[in-house]
Amino acid sequence: MKTNLTLLLTQEEIMKIVNKEQASQRILYKKLYIKYFALALRYAEDKTEATSVFNDAMLKIYKLLETKTSDEITPGFIATVIRNTAIDQVRKKVRYRNNLQQYQQENEDTQSHELNTALDRLNVHQLLSIISSLDYNKRMVFYMKEVDGYSHEEIADRLEISIGNSKWILSTAKKILRQKINETYPELKLRS
Numbered sequence: 001m002k003t004n005l006t007l008l009l010t011q012e013e014i015m016k017i018v019n020k021e022q023a024s025q026r027i028l029y030k031k032l033y034i035k036y037f038a039l040a041l042r043y044a045e046d047k048t049e050a051t052s053v054f055n056d057a058m059l060k061i062y063k064l065l066e067t068k069t070s071d072e073i074t075p076g077f078i079a080t081v082i083r084n085t086a087i088d089q090v091r092k093k094v095r096y097r098n099n100l101q102q103y104q105q106e107n108e109d110t111q112s113h114e115l116n117t118a119l120d121r122l123n124v125h126q127l128l129s130i131i132s133s134l135d136y137n138k139r140m141v142f143y144m145k146e147v148d149g150y151s152h153e154e155i156a157d158r159l160e161i162s163i164g165n166s167k168w169i170l171s172t173a174k175k176i177l178r179q180k181i182n183e184t185y186p187e188l189k190l191r192s
Helices: 011-018 022-043 047-064 075-096 109-121 124-132 136-147 152-159 163-184
Strands: none
Touching: 011 022, 022 047, 022 075, 022 136, 047 075, 075 136, 075 152, 124 136, 124 163, 136 152, 136 163, 152 163
16 A cells, blocks of 8 residues: 555645645644654754754655645655755755865774674664764764665765765764763673
8 A cells, every 4th residue: 555645634735735825834744743853853963953954854845745746745755855855964064064084994894793783782762872972973974874774985975075984984983882882781792
């Protein structure tokens, strides 16, 4: 069964959104907020930035309703709009923060395996707490590579950084995660 926007709103409400009626836009906003705000939060530095990402994505969705049918606005499509909006905002930040240094990723296959094993043992709340303690750039690259499955080439392209920088940031993020896991859960005994 294909899910789309018509499961959330009537065709009449969708037309009201296309005609820029704020009450109908607000209804769609609230329904999508419940479902998709966490996705914006994953890529944001904080809740304020996540709200900005979500608002920008909603503006794009409202605009897309003018050219796409409600059948084309699927949950996957909405998630892609939000994810790409978040990545666009990160790209803008990277232009201004252009102070990252470039390094080659060190060989850490064993340590990566240990980290992944330890992460499998932690519950979701413990894991998210540790990951959210990473600074913004490290958290962004970690999520893009390890959670969303982007390649280093795609990350470098989307964030407008070098491939080597993407690898270095991921390596540093994993090293920090190992340290934090060892501090918080010494029974896991990861090599730093």
